[in-house]
Amino acid sequence: MTDNNENERAGRLRGKLSRRRLLQGTAGTFGAALASAGIYELIDSIAKPPDRAAAADSPPIQEQYLLQNEQVVMVNGSGVKSSHGTIAVRVPALHDHVITARLNVPAKAKALQEAQHHLESALLGLERQFPPTPTGVATTVAWGLSYFRHYIPTLGKTSGFFKAGTPYPAYLPVDLMTSKKEGHTVYALQEARTFPSDQPPPGFGPVRLEQNDVAVLLRSDSLANIKAAQNALFGTGSSQAGSLFKVTSIRQGFSGGGFYGQQGLPSKLALAADIPGAQSIPRQAQGFLGFATTLDSNMGPGNIANLETLPGLTDQWPNGYFKQGTTMHLSHLFQDLVTWYEQNFPQYADRVQAMLQPGLSPAPAPGTLALQPPGQSEAEVAQGVQRYRAYGHTGSMSKVDSTTSATTSNYGKAYPSGTTIPVRGDFDTLDNPFHYTSDPTADHYSKKPAAGLHFISFQPTTAFFNLVRLSMDGHYPDRTLPVAPRSPHAGINSVLQTTHRQNYLVPPRRHRSFPLAEFLA
Template identity: 75%
Template sequence: MTKNDEQRIAEEPHRKQSRRRFLEGTLGAALASAGIYGLIDTLVQPPEQVAFADGQPLPQPLPPEQYIIQNVPIIKDNGSGINSSNGTIPVLVHPLHNHIITAKLRVPANAKTLQEAQHHLESVLLGLEQQFPPTLSGLGIAVAWGLSYFHHYIPSLGKTSSFFKAGTRYPDYLPVDLVTSKLEGHTVYAVQDAMTFPSDQPPAGFGPVHLEQNDVAVLLRSDSLTNVMEATNALFGTASNQAGSLFKVTSIRRGFAGGGFYGKQSLPSRLALAANIPGAKSIPPYAEVFLGFTTTLQSNMGPGIIANLETLPGETDQWPHGYFQHGTTMHLSHLFEDLATWYGQGFPTYADRVQAMLQPGLSPAPGTLTLNPPGQSEANVVQGVHQYHAYGHTGSMAPVDSTTAPTTSNYGVDYPTGTTIPVRGDFNTLDNPFHYTSDPAADHYSSTPAAGLHFIVFQPTIAIFNRVRLAMDGHYSDQTLSVAPRSPHAGINSVLFTTHRQNYIVPSRLHRSFPLAEFLT
């Protein structure tokens, strides 16, 4: 990076922020402005040669899952970060640009207008798909729906179909979590309202964690900012051929991931330095994320369609014929990350950070960013607490985020014991906490950049997310570890500060636009 580049990057946040503060009194300006993230395409280019996950052309028609980006590249990492083409650890390359827009609906709650809105939104989405394939060079689009949409707009179904009887009321048409229902002795649905967790703690003065009630969230992912911004305009602009009249935008959340290809300085390092974030100088230059360690190892990501509602036998009632088949559930949250503590007094050495992020007892070569230790059982985690008086972040979750026995999916795919189930899509951000909010006071909006994470994860049921997240705090179904959940000995919890949470259902591509509206009368 040249001196001119460094000066331009250093000046950009202040220039962009001052202009944004002047212009972004209107939503239109916020939607049109990428802020500091507009620099990304000038700082890094995607790798030109990578091995595709399946090596096959995109199927036509497109796959029924809308949340999966097709042909995700895989890089063989050598341990130093996503910057090698001749390593041994397979790492998935996530999109450089990741944007989420949440909204409430402007549509009257009656059958006619909802069905018209359904056709309008689907027309816009089909147009975008004709323009951009669902790949990194194109555009991944996922439309997720909150429980508030179903509660307020789909109180009951007026038509009998192959899926439902006429008169079926909310929430009885939602997918049922069969595993949790059996455990708890009553019906539990695959998507549930968000909850807080023992280690959840917002920053001082922020107030309690905001459990959001958005009707819809749209996730846009691409290596091209131009593609993302064109889709944003098509979906939330107000011209007659756009869908913005359907929505009242509540937040715009922008961010980034990776970019440290083949020895180049990564986006987390470059942008944190540009924004003068405390602790930024300590971020490893090739780190995929602010906290340094590579997070998208192939072994740590649910393969294929394992996160679908219907894939794993006995998880939900969506097999063999469910309206929400080929869909999934999504958790969305925002967290601040305290980089000064992570790279400073809290975890002063590389060894401290390895043991906090992964598990105690590891001693890799200093500076190794991509690590793939064997998964831990609950007994291993408990033994580690006895021996080291601490547990690690990924180690604590391993006992509950994977298959516990060899499993054959409903589609005939064999998953060995220890196959990860959730599919993560989280990304770093400089939003504080959002790029735009319709309620700056309630969301404690600030124009000062801050290191953070927009956390996204897909899984068959929200109960799976809850179990994994509780394990991160040392809480298992049969015991609680003897470590305070916000202790520096409890993984990375002490450097995370949660501000917002919400759970969603992500329907199939076929039912992504105003799901169930076709059954209203």
């Protein structure tokens, strides 16, 4: 629980912004939302930027989804044994923004190729101004199936990758493993689906499976840098790229801030916004639910999440057009802090068992707990259900999201069994559900802040994401656990409410701007 001093500080934080600015943005004009960050403007005045090493003077890597020059710190592994008593945690950027859009470009070869040059010029200008790191601005451009379906129906030119006349979707990366299993061609990028535990808030209607053409993820320790990047890409001046897009949403948020003995951003901002349950968020927690989310052991190392890195996953090795790219899942979820801290899991040990696995009873030290690989096997999760009538969030996924045996990548890198494959990029938010939406009715927009999560995961194929997400609900390829997927005994599912989902293809940096447009005729 927070003390009176912290509650007083929260009141002072609220006073730093007028009521209008605290909640600004939003269902109104796009220009106003682009110019203002609302409550997130507090971050740079209340959080010390991480003490990161100076970025090396080297060109950006092709894996545009990887955060370069990311700092790793060692924190106490209280309650869960690790080899050295401490656990490595990646320090994320303080600010995270995602902008989604439909295209404002004619579906014609010349127009798309001009747009390709225009966007790439804007991106290169950004890279000249800011290094692609948390101290500058890290930019990731991802493309939805609607872009390929509507704008790249057929390739008109023969290249080293494709033949002229190749139709959609035959030019997309093929998921070799799933194709073999299902007996027909399955592509690495698939439409988003819902899952057994998906439940939108009352009155929200079904989970919205979005059809955006593009999503741009911006990450930085500086809000000013992100604003400059947003303006360069979505502003409407002659040197800006905004004329290419019809923005559908701006999604803003934050992570961390408490790795150096300081009060973390989740606690500070939730208290400042007067979120129900905010007083229970651990002081230094990285996320609203009180646990570190960027444990190094639970994040894919190096380029393991690439389409082509692990042998046999896709057809992009050795010379695929999308080599060094990946797939991205983007969703929004509300997090019910009152249910988490006060109702379903009132004791710290209860929250540990829901987040990790039943049977753990560590000493209270919120924010630093981890299950070290290889974690629980599927059989051990099932045995835990028999013994405790429950399973934990991390435990349910720990074998499904990792290598099942010692593996050597196509690049010659050896990965031991139990190496995590996905790379997470999710961040907490007070958006309800977005900072700005072009369709406030369909998105159920509200000015009232709410504890939420913009969930981002990078992995080689959509099918892999689906497999991992189903395991979170106790659904495995060969068994289904006898626990209702929204039960308090099903990990953290009972405190999450999903509103939106979409999958994207993240090309390598060299093809990030209107991929494949150069092959239209």
